[in-house]
Amino acid sequence: MPAFDFDASLRWFRGAKSTTLSRRDDRDLPFIKLEADVGPTLLLDTCVYIDQLQDKTPEILDDLFQKRHLCHSIIALQELMHTIGRLDPSDKRTAGVVKTISALIRAMPAHRIFAPDPDTLAKAALMAGLMCRLLSYAEDKRMKALHDCILFLQAQKGGFVLLSRNIVDFDYMLQLWPEGRILMYRQR
DSSP states (O other): OOOOOHHHHHHHHHTSOOSOOOOOOGGGSOBOOSSOOOOSOEEEOHHHHHHHHTTOSOHHHHHHHHHSOEEEEHHHHHHHHHHHHHSOTTSTTHHHHHHHHHHHHHTSOGGGEEOOOHHHHHHHHHHHHHHHHHHTOOHHHHHHHHHHHHHHHHHHHHTOEEEESOHHHHHHHHHHOTTOOEEEOOOO
16 A cells, blocks of 8 residues: 655645635536547546436436446445445335445446545545535535545546536535546436
């Protein structure tokens, strides 16, 4: 495992914007086009899997998934596993949900599942802390912000484009680090 460089993380963080953030107009954001194109590998945000399971993804994603390589983050898998852990075993719906999530995870090729390195985790923690401070995130939003920042920076470090419908939070991240690469979409 790569070594963690505290000083390098602090140097990286010093370049961050530290003013108030505000939601930008959709026209200024990287939304998926009306026609899917060939391009860089996609790293999927957890919401993509949830939307797929609930049949709420726009049709353009099916075409995009045929044209691009897909990668998966252990962070998204962690969030899916957390969902399983939260389910009530006595609820008769639980077994079906576990079976569905299990099938989704088992279908992911092992060579396409990536874990963030210590450098990415440290920088994501700094970024999430900054967002929590600038946006006055409540306690319940802080862990989600950390996971989102990890995915955002993991995609950047891996040369991937992050795919998400989390427009608001990733808009803020792009304002803090404009070099991030993301494609956004809306549910249907």
